Amino acid sequence: MSEREAMDFDVVIVGGGPAGLAAAIRMRQLAPEATVCLIEKGSEIGAHIVSGAVIEPRALEELLPDWRDLDSPIQTAVSEEEMYFLTETKGHRIPALDRVMPHLANHGNYVVSLGEVCRWLATRAEEMGVEIYPGFAGAEVLIENNRVVGVATGDMGITREGEHGPNYAPGMELRAKYTLFAEGCRGSLTKRVMAHYDLRKGVDPQTYGLGVKEVWEIPPEKHRPGLVMHSFGWPLDDRTYGGAWLYHFGENLVSYGFVTGLDYENTWLSPFDEMQRTKLHPVFRPHFEGGRRLIYGARALSEGGLQSIPRLTFPGGALIGDSAGFLNTPKIKGTHTAMKSGMLAAEAVVEALATDRVEPGSFTQRVRTSWLYEELKSARNVRPAFARWGMKAGALYAGFDAMVLRGKAPWTLHFRHSDNETLQPASLSEPISYPKPDGTVTFDKLSSVFLSNTNHAEDQPVHLHVENMPLWKTVNWDVFRSPESRYCPAGVYEVASQETDPRLVINAQNCVHCKTCDIKDPAQNIDWVTPEGGGGPNYPAGM
């Protein structure tokens, strides 16, 4: 590997989401002479960002107090808010939302395209001297003498067979005193770092959700900027966590999507189809009629909260944002917490730089004494309550927790299972029949994936490693009937010759980098690794 070039920085940040960008900006604010390099696997900043998103401006307010004067894409203030419990034909609106579900009260919040917010933050960061390189994935963690000393970007121009193609260009070592992993939910390098330093020792397993999203343009007369709707109940059964969102924002745009808790049990469940069929419900359908669908995408989110946050630091770096799991699940908000964690990590790194410490250890303490910790602490019992007692009882507990306990319960509920352990065999799961797409409001997977603009250079190794194919057959096929062909929102996995000799076909070029297969595969036999940099979705503005 001696042919790789190397470059030294004070700080290298892997991932250009809200966490990484906030950390980068904070670094330059506090230590203007520090060299900060940020890499992003998407072809540009924002290209891989999928979020709701209703955001709380709290962290941004602290990071860039004058953000309102900086021509930001944060423009649509939340104006109306509705929460529904759905049955198949009816929607029951929850009254007095701000008392029953105060975590969902959104006054002072904004509906945004998080991808656009990231592009805007990146411009601020570059103005402040951060070097940003989109189109380059962190493919390897560099560890020397048990200290993380940076990352290496992936080689380019490797053929499908793993050989050097005619355009082969070796990756580059980005060496740093401190490396911050800001890869978002289920980061592929974060996974390696967690394993190497055993960072998850003594904490609950992480639990995840998969959000599948569409952006629509609707007729102006129907558009109610700032309208925020959520639902729970139908079409999921009581054992399955999840629900839909629908936000009106920007110029006649609607953000719609559906989150399914990845601790679901029924192997026949398809998060994509749950998202599609929920659009047909009378509460949502009118919003889509006369509109046109513009963008499609999907991404997992970390839902475990406080109990599932691993040790945050290790020699040479830290985990920030959704890589660590800082999402506030009852609020379904992780942007402000991701940013705050990035800012606190930057403060810890500045201190470590000054005192030449190996580990930016004060990060953990800074988190503990910040509003971030308070917020996650009071939210900590809600998601596990749903995991234990189901949606209805879980919702009751959430209301009780909010109104009576005010998040100060003297107990902490724990997660007992990883999401890959919850699936029931096909023989014990009840088949689900999803309606056929109608081509106007509901669509099939392939036409959807087309609208993610995803692309991977054709001649490259498959970036979804199935470590053991015979195991796929005995577990995934024989027991669960290939759940990946249903949970993958991009149609990457297909089973050929089902009747005679079932084989798994991997259409890796369709992958939208949601990370669900890495999370949900029952035998943890699928490993998602970074494809050639720049590959993956190209979500445009609005996403």
Next chain:
Amino acid sequence: MKILVPVKRVVDYNIKVRVKSDGTGVETAGLKMSMNPFDEITVEEAVRLREKGAATEVIAVSIGVQQAQDTLRTALAMGADRAILVLSEESPEPLAVAKILKALVEREKPELVFLGKQAIDDDMNATGQMLAGLLGWPQGTFASKVELVDGRLEVAREIDGGTETVSLTLPAIVTADLRLNEPRYASLPNIMKAKKKPMETLQADDLGVDTTRRLTTVSVSEPPTRKAGVKLNSVAELVEKLRNEAKVI
């Protein structure tokens, strides 16, 4: 031999564009922009000529908005020696581009202007030819192979059903087709180094060129959506459909 390589900033080829709801054009706001793929090919070929010693300098030029400097940075990272940005409106029309390039040719005195055969946004396929006309230079369009032989350029051209080879005296205009080469990656070390390469910025007006639009777009519409196919069960059914529905037999 100096080579001038014009590069255009266009909507990335992976992006599915959509027509604006008022039908006046294509929505480009907030879309990923990249170098026109045919221009990547010309940058590559020009850099290879320099690496072989056939050329002395490769100058990338882009005509457009400020952000076109990102496109030029890519050209520099791929190996161009320096860059010129001529600021004008977004996506100026071919004749305006050709006139600006003519002015630059007079200033820089290259012996070869190497263009993509067309830009993938408007697919005009006109700039190279117009420039050749304005300069009175020979042109080799749709090149799939370019070689410098005894001071002349041999250009293999893609034509219907085969290739035609023309031999051009220099100075000349060449436009590249898809098969000419497979462009290299702009690698991270080279992107870092490209930051230090020179880039000059000019205004279209400084070159004394009139870029007033002469073309008007009447309307833009999406291609009709293809109807979903149907699966038939027998040949008899197929014949029946072809006869009564499609009315082709």
